Amino acid sequence: MILVTGGAGYIGSHVCIALLDAGLDVVAVDNLSNSNKASLDRVQSICGRSLVFRLADIRDEETICEILRAFGVTAVIHLAGLKAVGDSNVRPMTYYENNVLGTMRLVSAMKRANVKTLVFSSSATVYGIPRYLPLDEKHPLDPTNPYGRTKLVIEEMLKDLCRSNDGWRICNLRYFNPVGAHESGLVGEDPLGVPSNLLPFVAQVAIGRREKLRIWGNDYDTPDGTGIRDFIHVIDLASGHLSALRQLRQPGLLTVNLGTGNGYSVLDVVRTFEAASGRSIPYEIGERRAGDVAVCYADPTFAKDALGWTSTRSLQQMCEDHWRWQLQNPNGYHGSKLPTVRERSRHLRRHG
Template identity: 80%
Template structure:
C-alpha cells in the first residue's frame, strides 16, 4: 500500500492514476484545503479501480500514524503542501508551519510506524537565480521566496535524517513547471480564484472566462523578450514517481530534476495554445515582477541515466490536453458530476 499525501490535488490525482495503473494499492490523505474530492472519484472512474481516501491534515501526526499502521503502508509519496510563490511572501509563517512542520510530523509518524521509504516533491525554486544553464542537481541552491525555502529546508531535513539513519530510502524530486492534464479530460489543474500559473490563465482567456493575459515583462534577454521556463506534462511527471519508487529498492538518498531539458517562452506557450485551440489569446505587457528570472530549464540527464525516466510529451500535447480539460470541465470540479458532464 502506498500512502499519497495531497493526492486529491492537481499533481496528486495524476500520480494516483500512475500508481493504480501500475497495480499499487493507494490510500490518499488530503485536507482538501486546495483540492476537491471529486478528482479522486474521477481517478477511480478512469482506472476502473478503487482507492482509499482519508480527510487528514499532515499536521495531525497521530492521524497519519494511525493511517500508516491501519493500511500497512510500505512507502509514502509526499505531495501535500502550500505552493503559491506570491502568497508565500505574504503569509510566510503559514507556509513554514504547513510545509515544514507538516513534513516533520509526517516523517515522525513514519519513523514510529517503521515506514522508511519516502518520495518527496520538491521544486526547481530551490535553485533560485541560475548561475548556469541547464540546471543540474549540483547547481548552487538559493531560493528567493519563502515557498522555495520551505522546500529547501525539507530537503536538508531529509538529508540529515538519512545521515542519522541509513535504513531510509529517500527520493527528492525537483519539479520544474507541471502543465497539461490527463488525456481523458476528466482531471486537470483546477485553480481556485485567479490562476497563479500560466497555462490555466491562458486557457481561461481562450475560453472567454477572462478578458486577457498579462505578461510580466518582454525585455528579457531571450529570443522574444519574454521569460523562458521548462514546462513538463503532468502525466510524464506522474510516471516519474514510479521510476523513483522502483529505484528505492535499497537504502539511500537520491535527488533528481524532473523537467524536459527544453525551455519555452511565455509567447511560445500563447502561440501554441492558440494553434491547438483555434482560439485567440489576447494579452498585454506589464513590467517585470520582482524575483522572476529570464530563463530557467532543467538538465534531466541524471533522471534518465539513473532512473530510466524522461519526459516524452511535447508542448503541443501539453496545451491540447489542458484545452480538452478546460472545454470538458469549464468550471473544473465545481458544477459537474464525477464523469465531468
C-alpha cells in the same frame, strides 16, 4: 499500499492514476484546502480500480500514524503543501508551518509506523537565479522566495534524516513547471481563485473566464523578450514518481530533476495554446515581477541515468490536453459529474 499526501490535488490525482495503473494500491490523504475530492472519483473511473481516501492534514501526526498502520502502508509519496510563490511572500510563516512543520510531523508518523520509504515533491525553485544552464542537480541552491526556501529546508532535513543511518530510502524530486492534464479530459488543474501559473490562466482566458493574460515583462534577454521556462506534462511528471518509487531499493538519498531540458517562452506557450484551442488569447504586457528570472530549464540527464525516466510529451500535447480538460470542465470540478457508463468504458478501453 502507497500513501499519497495531497492526493486529491493536481499532481496528486495524476500520481494516483500512475500508481493504480501500475497495479499498486493507494490511500490518498488530503485536507482539501486547495483541491476537490471529485478528482479522486474521476481517477477511480479512469482506472477502473478503487482507492482509499482519508480527509486529514499532514500536521495531524496521530491521524497520519493511524492511517499508515491501519492500511499497512509501505511507502509515502509526499505532495501536500502550499505552493504559490507570490502568496509565500505575503504569508511566509503559513508556508513554513504547512510545508516544513507538516513534513516534520509526517516523517515522525512514518518513523512510528516503521515506514521508511519516501518520495518528496521538491521544486526547481531551490536553485534560485541560474548561474549556468541547463540546471543540473549540482547547481548551487539559493531560493529567492519563502516557498522555495521551505522546499530547501525540507530537503536538508531529509538529508540529515538519511545520514542518521536509520534505513531511510528517500528521493527528492525537483519539479520544473508541471502543465497539461489527463488525456481523457476528466482530471486536470483546477486552481482556486485567480491562477498563479501560466497555463491555467491562459486556458481560462481561452474559455472566457478571464478577459486577458498579463505577461510580466517583455524586456528579458530572450528571443522574444518574455521569460523562458521548462514545462513538463503532468503525466510525465507522475510517471517520474513511479520510477523513483521503484528505484528506492537501498537506503540512501536521491535528488533528481524532473524536467524536459527544453525551454519555452511565455509567448511560445500563448501561440501553441492558440493553435491547440483555435481561440485567440488576448494579452497585455506588465512590469517584471520581483524574483522572476529570464531563463530556467533543466538538465534531465541524471533522471535518465538514476531512474530510467525521460519525458515524452511535447508542448503541443501539453496544450491540447489542458484545453480538452478546460473545454470539458469550464468551471473545473465545481458542479462536476462523474462520467457516464459509456464514457467510462471508452476510457477503460483507452487505458486498459
